[in-house]
Amino acid sequence: MQKIKKGDTVQVIAGNDLGLQGEVMEVKKGWDASRRGQPARRNINKDRVVVSGVRIVKKHQRPVSQTQTQTGIIEFEAPIHISNVMLVCPACGEPTRVGFEIVDGKKYRLCKRCGETIDK
Numbered sequence: 001m002q003k004i005k006k007g008d009t010v011q012v013i014a015g016n017d018l019g020l021q022g023e024v025m026e027v028k029k030g031w032d033a034s035r036r037g038q039p040a041r042r043n044i045n046k047d048r049v050v051v052s053g054v055r056i057v058k059k060h061q062r063p064v065s066q067t068q069t070q071t072g073i074i075e076f077e078a079p080i081h082i083s084n085v086m087l088v089c090p091a092c093g094e095p096t097r098v099g100f101e102i103v104d105g106k107k108y109r110l111c112k113r114c115g116e117t118i119d120k
């Protein structure tokens, strides 16, 4: 089970955007499936999250086809590694580590700081 999910609020704990908070817009999947016994390809998007307002990069997009909607300089959020963000607990509002507890066979995430259940 992932510690960070889409829709969570996270705080950046390393790098240029240190201290910024934002909502998780996308969680990149952890691995590529191996095919025909070949080892899994290296995936640079492994264990990364896209957080709104964090790590905004500019891309110079030249017109490639008629159907392309955006050209020129495009700003968008680049994926950052999941270890560089920390979950912000909805109950106590602080960045926290995540624990797990099992209630009635269902697994819930737990705030290590205040002990509140994060998933309802």
Ligand SMILES: [Zn+2]
Residues within 6 Å of the ligand: 089, 090, 091, 092, 093, 094, 096, 111, 112, 113, 114, 115, 116
């Ligand atoms: Zn908490």
